[in-house]
Amino acid sequence: MIETPYLLFLGDAPDQLAAKVAQGIKDWRPENAVGQFRMEGCKADLGLTDMTLAEAKAAGAKTLVIGVANRGGLISQDWKKVLVAALEEGFDLASGLHNLLRDEPDLVAVAEATGRTLHDVRIPSVKYPIANGVKRTGKRCLAVGTDCSVGKMYTALAMDAAMRERGMKSTFRATGQTGILITGDGVPLDAVIADFMAGSIEYLTPDNDADHWDLIEGQGSLFHVSYSGVTMALVHGGQPDALILCHEPTRPHMRGLPGYSLPSLEELRDVALKLAQVGNPACVVVGISVNTQHMSDEEASAYLAKLEADMGLPATDPFRYGADKLVDALAAL
Amino acid sequence: MIETPYLLFLGDAPDQLAAKVAQGIKDWRPENAVGQFRMEGCKADLGLTDMTLAEAKAAGAKTLVIGVANRGGLISQDWKKVLVAALEEGFDLASGLHNLLRDEPDLVAVAEATGRTLHDVRIPSVKYPIANGVKRTGKRCLAVGTDCSVGKMYTALAMDAAMRERGMKSTFRATGQTGILITGDGVPLDAVIADFMAGSIEYLTPDNDADHWDLIEGQGSLFHVSYSGVTMALVHGGQPDALILCHEPTRPHMRGLPGYSLPSLEELRDVALKLAQVGNPACVVVGISVNTQHMSDEEASAYLAKLEADMGLPATDPFRYGADKLVDALAAL
Numbered sequence: 305m306i307e308t309p310y311l312l313f314l315g316d317a318p319d320q321l322a323a324k325v326a327q328g329i330k331d332w333r334p335e336n337a338v339g340q341f342r343m344e345g346c347k348a349d350l351g352l353t354d355m356t357l358a359e360a361k362a363a364g365a366k367t368l369v370i371g372v373a374n375r376g377g378l379i380s381q382d383w384k385k386v387l388v389a390a391l392e393e394g395f396d397l398a399s400g401l402h403n404l405l406r407d408e409p410d411l412v413a414v415a416e417a418t419g420r421t422l423h424d425v426r427i428p429s430v431k432y433p434i435a436n437g438v439k440r441t442g443k444r445c446l447a448v449g450t451d452c453s454v455g456k457m458y459t460a461l462a463m464d465a466a467m468r469e470r471g472m473k474s475t476f477r478a479t480g481q482t483g484i485l486i487t488g489d490g491v492p493l494d495a496v497i498a499d500f501m502a503g504s505i506e507y508l509t510p511d512n513d514a515d516h517w518d519l520i521e522g523q524g525s526l527f528h529v530s531y532s533g534v535t536m537a538l539v540h541g542g543q544p545d546a547l548i549l550c551h552e553p554t555r556p557h558m559r560g561l562p563g564y565s566l567p568s569l570e571e572l573r574d575v576a577l578k579l580a581q582v583g584n585p586a587c588v589v590v591g592i593s594v595n596t597q598h599m600s601d602e603e604a605s606a607y608l609a610k611l612e613a614d615m616g617l618p619a620t621d622p623f624r625y626g627a628d629k630l631v632d633a634l635a636a637l
Numbered sequence: 638m639i640e641t642p643y644l645l646f647l648g649d650a651p652d653q654l655a656a657k658v659a660q661g662i663k664d665w666r667p668e669n670a671v672g673q674f675r676m677e678g679c680k681a682d683l684g685l686t687d688m689t690l691a692e693a694k695a696a697g698a699k700t701l702v703i704g705v706a707n708r709g710g711l712i713s714q715d716w717k718k719v720l721v722a723a724l725e726e727g728f729d730l731a732s733g734l735h736n737l738l739r740d741e742p743d744l745v746a747v748a749e750a751t752g753r754t755l756h757d758v759r760i761p762s763v764k765y766p767i768a769n770g771v772k773r774t775g776k777r778c779l780a781v782g783t784d785c786s787v788g789k790m791y792t793a794l795a796m797d798a799a800m801r802e803r804g805m806k807s808t809f810r811a812t813g814q815t816g817i818l819i820t821g822d823g824v825p826l827d828a829v830i831a832d833f834m835a836g837s838i839e840y841l842t843p844d845n846d847a848d849h850w851d852l853i854e855g856q857g858s859l860f861h862v863s864y865s866g867v868t869m870a871l872v873h874g875g876q877p878d879a880l881i882l883c884h885e886p887t888r889p890h891m892r893g894l895p896g897y898s899l900p901s902l903e904e905l906r907d908v909a910l911k912l913a914q915v916g917n918p919a920c921v922v923v924g925i926s927v928n929t930q931h932m933s934d935e936e937a938s939a940y941l942a943k944l945e946a947d948m949g950l951p952a953t954d955p956f957r958y959g960a961d962k963l964v965d966a967l968a969a970l
Contacts, residue, residue: 435863437894498834499827501866526869529916530768533834533870540862561770567915575911582900583862 306398306423306488308336311360311390312352312371315383316345323348325400326371329486332461332476336488338365343382348372357386357393367423369485370399377402379411387411391420398423400481425484426492428504435502435541437583442512445634446544447522447593448576450566452531452559454552455595455623456522457483459630462622463548464519466631473516477508479538483521493523493534501534505541517634520544526575527567528558539576540583546634547576547587549617552595553607569615590633592619639731639756639821640699641669644688644723648716649676650705656681658733659704662819665794665809669821671698676715681705690719690726700756702818703732710735712744720744724753731756733814758817759825761837768835768874770916775845778967779877780855780926781909783899785864785892787885788928788956789855790816792963795955796881797852799964806849810841812871816854826856826867834867838874850967851875855883859908860900861891872909873916879967880909880920882950885928886940902948923966925952 312326320327330337330350339355342348355363368390374380379387379401387397387405391414399405405422406412415422423429445463447456460476461483467474476483478490491504509518520542524531549569558564567575573589580587592611596604604621611619618629645659653660663670663683672688675681688696701723707713712720712734720730720738724747732738738755739745748755756762778796780789793809794816800807809816811823824837842851853875857864882902891897900908906922913920925944929937937954944952951962 437862437891437897494830494832496831497827498829498831498867498870499864501831502863526912527915529770529873529876530835531832532873532912532915533866533868534831535866536859536869537831537866540865543862558770564770564915575908578908579859579865582860582865582897 307366307396308488309338309365310336310367310369311355311357311365311395312337312340312350313368313386314340314342314346314348314350315370315372315374316343317348317372318374320348322374323350323372325373325482325485326350326369328482329369329371332465332486338363341368341386343386357390357395361393361395366396367398368395370397370401371485373401379403379405379408384408384410388414391415391418394418394420396421396423398425398485400425400485402426425481426495428492428496430507432496432500432504432507434499435506440506440509440511440543441514442516442518443545444509444518444520444542445546445548446520446538446542447548447550448535448539448572449522449525449550450527450569450572451525451552451555452528454550455593456550459548459550459593459622459627460519460521462627463630463634466627467517470631472635473513475516475518477518477520479505479508479521479523493537498533501537502541505538509542522550526579527572529561529564536579539580543583544580544587545584546590546637547580548630549573549589549592550595551592554598569611573615588637589617590637591630592617593630594619594621596621596624640729641821642671642698643669643700643702644690644693644698644728645670645673645683645685645704646701646719647673647675647679647681647683648703648705648707649678650681653681655707656683656705658706658815658818659683659702661815662702662704665798665819671696674701674719676719690723690728694726694728698728700729700731703730703734704818706734712736712738712741717741717743721747724748724751727751727753729754729756731758731818733758733818735759758814759828761825761829763840765829765833765837765840767832768839773839773842773844773876774847775849775851776878777842777851777853777875778879778881779853779871779875780881780883781868781872781905782855782858782883783860783902783905784858784885784888785861787883788926789883792881792883792926792955792960793852793854795960796963796967799960800850803964805968806846808849808851810851810853812838812841812854812856826870831866834870835874838871842875853877859912860905862894862897869912872912876916877913877920878917879923879970880913881963882906882922882925883928884925887931902944906948921970922950923970924963925950926963927952927954929954929957
């Protein structure tokens with residue numbers, strides 16, 4: 305568990321896109337973002353107050369989060385000056401970079417001397433159990449995709465936000481680096497040892513109030529041959545009551561796999577539901593989330609209307625049109 | 638890669654069953670088993686020549702394999718005397734125990750001093766790639782089960798043996814500890830990091846002759862909620878041309894999961910084939926392997942005959958009736 309709120313470190317980000325993680329924190333957990341720290345030459349700006357370390361500390365920030373990715377995921381010497389100063393100022397550090405904080409001896413030494421914690425969210429910090437399949441109380445929703453990177457995390461975060469707004473009991477459960485940094489907690493599923501994958505998701509989504517929903521961040525796709533095992537562990541470890549199908553209609557082939565075409569939404573529905581019902585026979589598919597960023601408003605509307613007619617399920621693009629249709633479907637269960 | 642042949646260490650095995658790994662080596666790779674080493678009080682006997690370390694060394698043995706499991710999977714002080722002496726005699730050590738050889742400082746020190754290798758086959762020794770899904774030459778057969786421990790490894794080993802006997806090109810590809818010790822090579826799939834599971838199976842079953850078959854050891858089950866992610870990675874990373882369905886008809890529930898009933902063979906066929914065809918559209922189900930150990934000969938014959946009629950696939954118990962029916966089906970492809 306990473307201590308919140310954060311000071312968001314944007315470093316010397318070459319452009320706005322490089323600060324994607326920080327942007328996600330600001331968009332989805334603005335209460336976690338006290339301010340931003342930018343170095344000379346930084347080309348990203350979240351519109352937050354620029355703060356020195358001392359100012360952020362005084363404003364209550366507990367952790368400096370590296371909210372920026374640079375080429376190769378490396379921690380540069382320039383960054384290190386700030387990171388060391390932050391530790392000395394009393395901040396913990398959190399990072400999702402490939403270059404682990406714990407692999408930098410100078411950062412480790414200063415963290416030890418100052419009693420601060422280094423959070424590398426790519427690496428599990430828990431010894432997860434093997435899944436036991438025991439039915440848990442509370443409800444769970446999982447987004448499954450026809451492919452990787454079709455908007456599963458966005459869908460779950462948007463639904464979680466809409467549900468909180470309505471006063472429904474809901475928790476977004478992060479299973480990837482960005483999600484973990486946004487919420488301060490979660491399971492870095494792609495880095496978990498195979499035997500413990502499903503168990504890590506049981507651990508992440510424990511017994512809860514009967515009317516509480518866990519919105520579980522999806523990963524990969526059952527149809528993506530590189531990562532389908534990870535997805536499978538979510539489908540069984542997550543014990544979902546509800547599935548949301550996620551899709552990006554203009555993609556020419558599976559991400560990173562030329563020659564592999566995307567499955568249809570019908571195929572995804574049938575396979576994912578069949579497998580999910582092994583863990584929870586009551587599981588149902590409740591709606592479809594479409595990433596329409598490459599379609600005009602007219603195209604998107606027509607596409608969604610046709611999907612609703614063809615599949616008999618509510619379909620929307622939560623980024624473009626809000627997540628209400630999907631939340632209505634959950635609420636109606 | 639573990640150097641063969643082996644001296645099989647049976648230690649102070651409390652009974653024959655405790656020496657299951659050694660028995661597997663002797664049954665399936667007798668050419669790898671130079672002799673057995675038994676301590677005082679050992680209750681297991683493989684019928685191999687009892688040898689001292691020096692005798693085994695003179696007979697050409699390269700590695701002392703711990704072919705016995707004891708309570709808790711621990712390496713006892715009594716064992717260590719033998720293990721240290723073996724290193725000093727010039728043997729490598731290989732073990733599938735939970736208690737890793739590398740976690741015993743005295744063994745590590747002696748191994749370093751003598752220049753010998755400690756093989757802990759529970760732990761991957763390779764940095765596997767992420768799967769790329771590129772079609773590989775040669776053919777692959779994967780055994781998938783309605784449950785864990787229904788005879789998938791036995792089926793693949795028996796088919797591999799029958800194929801070699803016929804002069805077919807075949808390699809058993811181990812994906813678990815016992816299989817790795819039997820053959821001296823393989824991937825300990827349950828210990829691989831999630832993101833690299835499918836890639837480890839691509840690595841294990843590379844391009845080969847067009848008429849060569851990899852017989853891939855199955856793990857878990859697509860219907861076992863604790864381990865299904867591991868199975869999924871085999872189905873996609875293995876890119877199988879042929880699936881064998883494995884089943885144990887008398888099991889009351891999924892192994893370790895009271896309340897979870899086994900799927901039917903029809904359900905397994907449909908789900909496994911659908912998913913396998915994502916990675917290899919030409920994949921087919923070629924036969925059924927049934928573990929009939931809890932059935933009379935009459936019951937077993939009747940059950941297999943009914944299965945063949947109902948499913949239109951050859952069905953046998955390779956332990957009881959040989960693997961020829963299954964190999965015939967592969968050969969006919």
